[in-house]
Structures are given as structure tokens and as C-alpha cells.
Amino acid sequence: MGLLLILVVSVATFFYQFNNLPSLIPYQAYFKGSIKPASYSISKKAGPQNLIATYMGTSTILISDGQTAIMSDGFFTRPSFWDLLWGEISPNKALIKEALLQMNVNNLAAVIPVHSHHDHAMDAPEVALQTGAMLVGSESSANIGRGWGLAEKQIKVVTSQQPLQFGQFKVRLITSEHAVAPEFIEKLTGAGQTLNQPMTFPAQLSDFKEGGSYSVFLEHPLGNVLIHGSAGFKKLALEGVRADVVFLGIAGLGIKTASYQQEYFNEVVSRVGATRVVPVHWDDFTHSFHEPLQPMSKAVDDFEGAMNFIIEKTQNDKALSLHMMGKLDTLQLYGG
Numbered sequence: 001m002g003l004l005l006i007l008v009v010s011v012a013t014f015f016y017q018f019n020n021l022p023s024l025i026p027y028q029a030y031f032k033g034s035i036k037p038a039s040y041s042i043s044k045k046a047g048p049q050n051l052i053a054t055y056m057g058t059s060t061i062l063i064s065d066g067q068t069a070i071m072s073d074g075f076f077t078r079p080s081f082w083d084l085l086w087g088e089i090s091p092n093k094a095l096i097k098e099a100l101l102q103m104n105v106n107n108l109a110a111v112i113p114v115h116s117h118h119d120h121a122m123d124a125p126e127v128a129l130q131t132g133a134m135l136v137g138s139e140s141s142a143n144i145g146r147g148w149g150l151a152e153k154q155i156k157v158v159t160s161q162q163p164l165q166f167g168q169f170k171v172r173l174i175t176s177e178h179a180v181a182p183e184f185i186e187k188l189t190g191a192g193q194t195l196n197q198p199m200t201f202p203a204q205l206s207d208f209k210e211g212g213s214y215s216v217f218l219e220h221p222l223g224n225v226l227i228h229g230s231a232g233f234k235k236l237a238l239e240g241v242r243a244d245v246v247f248l249g250i251a252g253l254g255i256k257t258a259s260y261q262q263e264y265f266n267e268v269v270s271r272v273g274a275t276r277v278v279p280v281h282w283d284d285f286t287h288s289f290h291e292p293l294q295p296m297s298k299a300v301d302d303f304e305g306a307m308n309f310i311i312e313k314t315q316n317d318k319a320l321s322l323h324m325m326g327k328l329d330t331l332q333l334y335g336g
């Protein structure tokens, strides 16, 4: 009877917390850096004058200089919590088409999953099919592509630090670490494992393997950008990297210890000499693409804890500013 009571109370608490979603209102001031996509038009003849980022939740970011565009992840399908637990998941072609249209995607040269979990890599092959982009990443991401029918000529498996040139972008993936999760989640999501054969679709959540985690480093004549999707790090991995702008993954950061948070920030933001930090992967990726971005539920993460930490870090450093981006927000990173 006692055990049953504990079980009932635990389940009730989880579901209460599950629906207990942090508010974005306290952080509104940080969303103000955005400009509307309408003001973004660049003559193709004039050469790149602006580097613009467009955000679509999780760590899906489009970076464009008007001539060439690069996208991290390209994740739009966002299967629901219940589909992840008990259903089967596949890229939603119509939704991806709609998202690419809304993001005004053209001249997409590469789509780059930061690792091969479903919330980063699942849709990338379909994005590549619809845009003609190259799928760039780990062997596991390549196998998701092969399983979805993407031709080998549109897949590029890279090693850490291997440079690739797309227009004026020099792109390198740099080996990092995934944030450590509770053991049952690590098992469910194939932490440290590789997907060794083409993925079969529709797939289950547990079919996706981490496949190695990367920071994506974009060097461009207008300025450099670092996209760091998962809140894990490898000591000194970013030694020698310089980037004014860092897109910083904060999923799970709020529930880490204070010393972990400090070290993460030092290794990913301070080490590269960033002056602007844009938190990403803070939204609940089980919420539909058609809804506004919503911070991760209090049952699984501490968004407020992570934000308080980042706000304190940026307030203590006059050279560093904090920007938040909502769905489809654009941010001018460099240029006129």
C-alpha cells in the first residue's frame, strides 16, 4: 500500500511538473536583437555584405551571406513526446517544405547535424533532398541519410577539423562531447554509439545513436561563428578557434553543478573569445513546429537555472552580450 502511494504520488508529481513550463517573459529584453526577415535582401552581384542567422528551435540555425547558406541540423518534424515513447518517427516532408519556405532557404550548400540524435539529424537528409545541399557529418548521420534514400554524392563524412569550403564559408566540425544524461536516457539514445548501417524508416527513438558530437566552426571573411549544440565539452578542443558569435546549447545545463556550468562556459565561450552568445536548444523539441518555441518542461530540465547562469556571466563581462532568438527570428551577425 505504501509503495503504491509512493508510485501514485511520483507519477502525479512528474505529470504536474511535465506541464509546468517556464515563462519566457523574464527574458523578453534579450529577444530584442532580432530583425525581421523582410529587411534582409542582398544583391547577388554585390558580394556578401551581411551574415545573417535565422533560428528555428533546438540547434537548427541557418547562416547565410546572401550567396551561400549553411544550416545546422535542419530539424523541423519535432515528433510529440508520446510518438517518441511509443510511436515510430520519420521526417515529415510537407512540414520540412513549409519550414524551408518560411526560412526563405535558397542556395543551401550544406546541412550539418551536430550529432546523430533524432532532434538533430533526423530531418537533415530530407532537407538535403529538397534543397540539393550536402549532408555533412559523422558516419551515423551519413547512415541516416542513406536510409532515407539520399545519394552518396550528397553525403560527406568528415573527420574532426577537416576543412570544407562552401562559397566563402570554410567549415570545420570539431569533436566535442555530448552532455551526460541520466543512465536510462543514455541507454535509450545510444550515447557514445555509432549507427553502423543505413537507418530503417519509420524508426524508433532508440534506433538513433549519438554517433559523436561536434562543434560546427564557420569561418567567413565577415566574421566567424561557432555552433555548439550539446551542453557537453572536451577540454581544450576549441584551443585556437576564434569566433565572435557562439550559439550555445543549454539543454540540460541548468541541472548541472555550478562548477560544470563554469567549465562549460570557459571551454566553449571564453576560450574562443566570443563577444556575443546566443543560447540554443532551450526549447521543448516535442512541441509542434506550428507552435511558438516553449522552454523545456521543469520535469526534465531547469531552463531558468541555465538562463540565470548565462545572464550572470554576460552581466559580469562588459565585452559579452546575450541574445535570444525565437522561432524564425533573424539576427545580423556581421556586416552593414
Ligand SMILES: [Zn+2]
Residues within 6 Å of the ligand: 115, 117, 178, 230
Ligand atoms: Zn543529443
